[in-house]
Amino acid sequence: MPDATGTAQPKLQGVPNAGDVFGENTPYGVGGLGGSSAGPLDVVHVFWLAGMSCDGCSVAVTGATNPSVEELLAGSIPGLPPVVLHHPVLSVSAGAGFTRAFHAAAKGELEAPYVVVVEGSIADDQAFPPDEGYYSAMGAGGFDPESGGSDQPNRMTDWVVKLAPGAAAMVAIGTCATWGGIPAAAGNVTGSMSLGDFLGQDYISTLGVPVVNVPGCSPVGDNFTEVVAGLLLFLQGIAPLPELDELGRPAWQFKETVHRHCARAGYYEEGTFAELPGDQECLVEIGCWGPVVQCNITERGAINHMGGCMVAGGACIGCTMPGFPDKFAPFYKAPPGSALSSNISRTTGAGIRRLRRLSMAHANRSPIWDRAGEVPSAYSRRASKPTTVSKVEGFFYKRLQYRGTVDLAKRNKRQPQPKTMNFFAGEHEQDLARYTPPDPQAGEGAGREEL
DSSP, X not given: OBOTTSOBOOOOOOTTTTTOOXXXXXXXXXXXXXXXXXXXXXXXXXXXXXXXXXXXXXXXXXXXXXXXHHHHHHTOSTTOOOEEEEOTTTOSOOHHHHHHHHHHHHXXXXXXXXXXXXXXXXXXXXXXXXXXXXXXXXXXXXXXXXXXXXXXXXXHHHHHHHHGGGOSEEEEESHHHHHOTGGGSTTOTTOOBOHHHHHOTTOOOTTSOOOEXXXXXXXXXXHHHHHHHHHHHHHTTSSOOXXXXXXXXXHHHHSSBTGGGOTXXXXXXXXXXXXXXXXXXXXXXXXXOGGGOBOOHHHHOSBTTBOOTTTTTOOOOOTTSTTTTGGGOSXXXXXXXXXXXXXXXXXXXXXXXXXXHHHHHHHTSOHHHHHHTSOOOGGGGGGOSOOHHHHHHHHHHHHHHTTTSOOHHHHHHHSOOOTTTTTTTTTTHHHHXXXXXXXXXXXXXXXXXGO
């Protein structure tokens, strides 16, 4: 409406059209490039919803490399259909322009299959009366803009209710979405739960897929993008549904424990444990739950197959498990079971460690050195002679090693020594005898005046 001078003033947009900066002609989402025409799908939309989250899952996913988000959106992976991502952080559109595609999917007007990704816990705000509160939301104005609707934010749980029935797959990313996580810990007032808890065990997508869970706080980005790629190949009819375990996790990613692939696991076997963070030994005694936690971060790494909790010196606190965080608290305190298992490991490990040292000493001598009775190295001149214990150990070790096969120890014993061995022996003794270190005070030395 015009002001006192008669000049027309711009009209502010209100709910539900606020924030639609680029207008209705803006393309939905980002990506949708390339892709394969080998299957029946022309395009697949991926809708990202954030509940009670810290956005750490989004950060982890944008750091994925195998495959990367860029590869998924650019359509450079063979067999995958074009993918359009609707992410509140990565989107070009904003406000009503961003949520337009969400509304189309909720109404069944998108005319393309879609996958819903949920980051963060599902708060219990569906228990609230309409328009009387929410814990997390996206957009505003209700789900029927033509009727005038409400000016209240649209609860995130409302979006889940609207989108889940028509989704080709529902994917929970991160421990908050998969199991409830920190927002569902004791004392939290939000009544938060996992996506699976909210939808119930009877939920299946339009293609018969239950909720897919990719846990972690934050998760390994590659775990998530790998699962999405597998789901897209399934939707395209090129590959079977990725194998999931009894909790809906990718079976190949969460079958093994952290401990089995940990670089420090050998110390546990030998009964040696770290006493302080930063020590190189096994971390169980300072609060590592790796022996019972299912996660692949020790073998896959955090980003670009590098890093990860235990690799960087941190104890595993069980962040991929349904019981996290309460069942792993207090953090950095030795797990109760370690009182038994660690002491057993110390007892057996003491013997194992000594036996391995004997075998190591035996393997650190070549057959030529055994025949010569010394190690011809200036570094070991004072400790090169084999001891009586090492000779006895070597005798029995060789008997066991070569039992039932060719006895290479006997062959090596008959092998003549090289005639030119120790070629320079004594050649420089005279030079060393007359060597005099330079005088630091002389002109050629490092005098103060030269510094």
